[in-house]
Amino acid sequence: MACSLKNGEKKTDFIGSPCWMAPEVVEQQTGYDTKADVWSLGITALEIVEGKPPHYNLPAVKALVMVLNCPAPSLNKYESWSDEFRSFVQDCLHKDPKQRISSRDNIEKHAKFFDKSQGRSYIKSQLLHSLPPLTDRISKKVTAAGQAYFDQKYKK
Numbered sequence: 001m002a003c004s005l006k007n008g009e010k011k012t013d014f015i016g017s018p019c020w021m022a023p024e025v026v027e028q029q030t031g032y033d034t035k036a037d038v039w040s041l042g043i044t045a046l047e048i049v050e051g052k053p054p055h056y057n058l059p060a061v062k063a064l065v066m067v068l069n070c071p072a073p074s075l076n077k078y079e080s081w082s083d084e085f086r087s088f089v090q091d092c093l094h095k096d097p098k099q100r101i102s103s104r105d106n107i108e109k110h111a112k113f114f115d116k117s118q119g120r121s122y123i124k125s126q127l128l129h130s131l132p133p134l135t136d137r138i139s140k141k142v143t144a145a146g147q148a149y150f151d152q153k154y155k156k
Contacts, residue, residue, distance in 0.1 A: 018063040019043065019053040023095050026064050035097040038106060042092025046073055049081065049131070071095075084113035 022039035024032040041125040054073040055063040072093040075081055088110045094100040107114065 018060045018067070019055050021064065021067060022097065023067055024097050026067050032097065034103055035100045038092050038103060039101055042089050043073070045085075045089050045092065046075065049075070049079075050132070063086075082113075082116075084110065084116065088113050 009021040018026075020040040020043045022032060022036035024030065025036050043053050058066065073131045074093065075086055075089055089105070091106060091109065101109065107145045
């Protein structure tokens with residue numbers, strides 16, 4: 001769902017993808033604002049580097065329960081991600097939206113990270129080359145299903 005929020009406005013709609021939903025969206029008690037998008041940005045950052053979002057393998061209702069009851073997701077502490085990237089993800093993924101960084105503050109605080117992130121060559125050299133092949137990041141079952149679909153659709 002996409003909408004425009006005015007400063008201080010809150011929404012109460014419950015729509016979206018469970019793995020990317022911020023805790024306040026799932027709770028449906030106080031409403032949510034643009035900080036829910038910051039949470040989703042943090043989840044997307046995790047998905048990019050890990051190849052999948054947290055709780056992706058669970059049924060939707062179970063994933064929602066996990067968002068509410070588990071600690072905020074974080075980067076694997078054994079991976080060698082930059083301090084700037086770790087700080088960015090951590091600031092995006094505070095469960096309490098009052099503690100979560102705003103979009104404007106995020107851009108200002110993490111300017112060094114965003115400056116580094118601009119440009120294809122940086123992304124290619126620093127991010128993509130450090131990832132294992134896509135086939136290693138997704139299950140063999142998904143890979144086989146995708147190949148079967150491709151073979152069926154593009155069969156000569």
